[in-house]
Amino acid sequence: MKKIGKTYIFELPPLIIGSAGVAGKKEGEGPLGDDFDMVFEDTTMGQDSFELAESAMLHDAIIRALESANVSPKDVDFVMTGDLLDQCTGSCFALKDLEMPFIGMYGACSTMALTLCNSAMLVSAGANICVAGASSHFASSERQFRYPLEYGGQRPPTAQWTVTGAGCAVVQNQRNIDPENLQNAVKISAVHIGTITDLGIKDANNMGAAMAPAAARTIADFLHDTQTKPEDYDLILTGDLGLTGSKLLFELLQEDSEIDIETQHKDCGTMIFNLAEQDVNSGGSGCGCSASVFCSHIMKNIKNGTLKKVLFVATGALMSPTSTKQGQSIPGIAHAVLLEK
Secondary structure (H helix, E strand, C coil), X not given: CEEECCEEECCCXXXXXXXXXXXXXXXXXCCCHHHCCEEECCCCCCCCCHHHHHHHHHHHHHHHHHHHHCCCHHHCXXXXXXXXXXXXXXXXXXXXXXXXXXXXXXXXXHHHHHHHHXXXXXXXXXXXXXXXXXEECHHHHHHHXXXXXXXXXXXXXXXXXXXXXXEEEEEECHHHCCHHHHCCCEEEEEEECCCCECCCCCCCCCHHHHHHHHHHHHHHHHHHHHCCCHHHCCEEEEECCHHHHHHHHHHHHHHXXXXXXXXXXXXXXXXXXXXXXXXXXXXXECHHHHHHHHHHHHHHHHHCCCCCEEEEEEEEXXXXXXXXXXXXCCCEEEEEEEEEC
């Protein structure tokens, strides 16, 4: 790796050789429904709790990603996944029977980019195959961070809907790749671990405002480090600022850095739902939002050549039930991954 500013450029880029994105019923009814590798009509997944249902969904995404890469669990050096539940229990129970070396990671809704960044760096450092993933479930997240579903609280327009979904990507060292996998591989050209940014937002129903400053900082830093412009990319993908956070992102980049990304920008939180028809207020959120969108819809469009150069910037609101009850602000984080066909 070569470090420029805060960005790491890979001289021999790690390759994503397989991926899978799965989702729940509501997500399957949205604009991207046909691109998910699996849509589960029963979001309890036949389990005794919503938390176990989330684990079952992540387990399914991991197995599908490994199958798409023609990789066995015994061939995996490290698996890195995360979720929104206390102590990453969603990931722990998803992986406990798969016999793979496990690293749990928490980056809130930025977790998919965080696990991808670390997978790429471990592969660059000598590992052969790493698995990166993330998950969330509407019901398990709601009762941890907000209210029991039975409460029926009203949501303000800035609120976002936690996605029931999971995504997983298999990253391999380019030196060891099977030639049959090379044609459909996607290279990770660079990664950027974000810096915590806190402008004092305390409203848990406006996470887009909490995360937008971190997204603006990471995007501006990445473009500066790589000496590139927004028009150099087919897509600058955030996840998941929602409608409110995306508008704030544009304003912050224009005011602070004179950068205009509106033409190239899309957000996983506004892509996964039909905002006008699905009653999700400002859009989707949760670890599973960017994970399911990236590992299905985006990866398929890179592989088929529709997208050739994508800057994936997943965003996270680093709050907890404890910090919220104590009146603390919501720090934001955003990690970036550069992907090319």
